[in-house]
Amino acid sequence: MLKSLLVGVAAVGLMAGAAQAQDRVVNVFNWSDYIDETILEDFTKETGIKVVYDVFDSNEILETKLLAGGTGYDVVVPTGTFLSRQIEAGVFSKLEKDKLSNISNMWKEIEARVEKYDPGNAYSINYMWGTTGIGYNVEKVKAALGENAPVNSWDIVFKEENISKLKDCGVFVLDAPTELIPAALNYLGLDPDSKEKGDIEKAGELLKSVRPYIQKFHSSEYINALANGDICLAVGWSGDVLQARDRAAEADNGVTVEYSIPKEGALMWFDQMAIPADAPNKAEAHEFLNYIMRPDVMAKASNYVYYANGNKASQALLNEDVIGDTAIYPTEETVNKLYTVTAYGPRINRTVTRTWTDVKSGQ
Amino acid sequence: MASASGNSIPKRSLGGWALIAVPYFWLFLFFLAPFFIVFKISLSQVAIAIPPYFPTFDLGLGLDNLIEDLKEFSVENYLFLTEDDLYWKSYLSSVMIAGISTFITLLVGYPIAYGMARTPKKWRPTLLMLVILPFWTSFLIRVYAWIGILKNEGLLNQLLLALGVIDEPLVILNTNIAVYIGIVYSYLPFLVLPLYASLEKLDETLLEAAEDLGCPPWLAFWKITLPLSIPGMIAGCFLVFIPAVGEFVIPDLLGGSDTLMIGKTLWVEFFNNRDWPVSSAVAVILLLILVIPIVLFQNQQQKMSERDG
Structure with missing residues (x-):
């Protein structure tokens, strides 16, 4: 009885292992209430990569997990100030920009402001700012x-x-x-x-x-x-x-x-997407970042969460109540008064x- | 048990040793080993790295390196705890809040346990079930539910306003009163269950004898029931007091920002200061504070069993 049970467990384990080898997965750790979930579904439909999505509500919690190491996450979203310290601690791996063809859609002005935390934007891309x-x-x-x-x-x-x-x-x-x-x-x-x-x-x-x-x-x-x-x-x-x-x-x-x-x-703060150095699925993480940087995807995200994003090309596709709201996209006069x-x-x-x-x- | 602690220690078989080894192994694996890891970190220093402290004792770098690492240890973090009054204030405030809550829980729980032990036997399993029933819902959700009850526009204030008891809403949420309510509510079963167990075992013929000898019921309660239920009361109070001292969820959700508890201080130290060494030192001291009442309790239990034996 016990023996047959053990054999059964082993068989299930093997099957699960085989299934894992076929399924491509990306583990994303983002802020709570911070994405339109259909974006994740569409990503899976298009690429066949399954998204395991998990959320947090403070930079401190994210940082503690990252500093403990071995989080298993492939994409995380720290705020700029925290990002810079985490880069110093060696938490992230540099982005392979040749895998990110959509990076040209990004907004130069935001990238320039992010330089303060991530010189050369080497480790991260902007998701939202506010x-x-x-x-x-x-x-x-x-x-x-x-x-x-x-x-x-x-x-x-x-x-x-x-x-x-x-x-x-x-x-x-x-x-x-x-x-x-x-x-x-x-x-x-x-x-x-x-x-x-x-x-x-x-x-x-x-x-x-x-x-x-x-x-x-x-x-x-x-x-x-x-x-x-x-x-x-x-x-x-x-x-x-x-x-x-x-x-x-x-x-x-x-x-x-x-x-x-x-x-x-x-x-003014910037939430940046980055890839931990010990991420198990780096290729999938890059595909995910590249997908996020598509103008239509980024516009969909901002239309849902009411935050401005760092993607210039997405602005043409934003709803009027987002791009036209000075509380989200402040006027240039206001932006000049924002500090980092x-x-x-x-x-x-x-x-x-x-x-x-x-x-x-x-x- | 009492006879085993007598003068002759019986020889144990191999199976006997194995049986004893299981709980000790369990304690070693899940209490002592983690404690030593925390203790080790409490002697380290903070660093910007993964993990965020040093020395890390990397076994791959050889023996010399381990000895070098050992030299980095210091009690600096413990000294730091004495320099800043925040820490002893938090400890003191936690012990106070836990103590007051335990006392209120006892006042509320005793009549419940007593009533349960005095109901006809066939009802007791149902009542016992009702005491345990809240555990079917997540602790977090039950604490959250109190936000809905206690807030300014909450159920309690609406009820009191409708009844005309008060003219303007009582501010309860985000105060220490809400923390007391949360702790008393959450830990009540932990007090009722051991107390009920000791009250149920109580020999009722003692009360009958007291009545026959002309003792009024309240005096019989005072002289017989209450003293005999002391072990149950102590066990229940410890089960409430000890987790309440280190409580984090209840003060975080129901308490105000001025509610000072060591669980919250520890959280800030760990997450906001990202100072694992100091937060480990706070945790070690907290453990020591909690061990003292447990040792007292053990002594008391031993005295009781010696007296009974």
Whole structure:
């Protein structure tokens, strides 16, 4: 009995092994709610490569997995600042550009900005880019602050007289020190990319002064909270706020959500697709990247997630409510005010997270 | 068991040794070995590499290299934990939250277990089933469900507003109160089950005798039932307290940003600071803090069994 069972198990194992040898697979690890899933189905139909798709919701989780090694992923999507440090740690393998015929579709301007994290764009291609700004519930903010509520300025977050009036209807802030400290520095008129301990502490003081009015620091809950009308203001990522806007509109629950890039400037970030050095299916990973860079595919992705992409050729195929929305594709005047930041070194990074813990715990 | 610990140790057969070896092997493989890996990392230093610390003890580089690596070890990370008050504040706050939650769980759980043990025998399996039933749903989903109940526009506030008990919604979600509710709810079965087991075993003739001798029921409960259920209470309280100290999911989902718990501090250390050595040191200290009550418990159990024996 036992023997026949063992034989049976072995046979199944062999069959599975044989099936694996035939099926080509690519393992993709991307942000949650960040792709139109029909893109993956179409890719499989066209190439015969099966996509195993897995999601995360913070750069920290992705980075921890990558640094532990042996993730088994073939394509991952870190944000620029994290990417640069991971390149330094030897996490990625260089792209074989001769396998990426669609790379000419990419947007030179975005590639130039990404140079800061990935010199020569040697390790990554841009998937989406966006800004970190202010999402708000139009009616509730008007009710609390009047018709002239400064929704287009960081004043609404960093001036106590404003934010204190929003406390009761609820304020959420991203749990991302690497984005909020630069925002505070920028508001104070300091260099948002500053690595000076004194500057970081000044930013911490500003954030602490508004801490009593913030209900929660979280990087994904605000989408639903905004859409349901549970909160009236969130410091969040552009596309996420716009997804909240659409969910509220679909639910027809009387909630209107808007996104604004504050006039003082905002952080511009880039989510980059890269291939880990120990990826088991590098050939398939390159095919996947090449497919993603097709203008029609990239347009489909942006039309779904409401983020701008780094693919110039896709712009002709974007829906009007994406390409025409200045919250997604800002005007050149706004783009000039957007700033980028680089990765923190290990020592100053500890100051940053420690400051952030103090801010969050209200110490 | 009590007789085995007497003066004559019986000779064990090979099979007997094999039987004992199984749990020890299990402990070694899944507790001691991982602990030593964590302990080893806690003596290392952070680096930008895969894995993000050194020394890594690459066995392929020969013995000299291993000795060189060994010299890199230091207790620096443990010293660092004493320099920053964040860590002991987190430990203290975790122990406080876990302690208060355990106490509330005991207050809620005791009547439940007592009621179950006093119901007619034929109902008991059904009641037991009902206590275990929540485990059929994922822990994460059950904690998430509390968000829907406790939030400002949630079920609880709507109910209280409709009944006219309150005029404006209570802010419960994202506060420590929500954390207490989450822990008490999640860990209640772990207290009820051992307590029920000890109450059910209770010899009811003792209570009858007390009644015959003119002892009022409340006094009989105080003098007989309560003392005899102490082992069940202690076992239940430990089953609640120990996981609650290191709890991460409940404070993350239900607690506010000012809810300081060591599970969250550990998370920040590991994921945001990507400092595996310091987070390993935090974990080692956490283990030590939890081992102390377990040892106390063991001692207490031993005393009990000696007294019984």
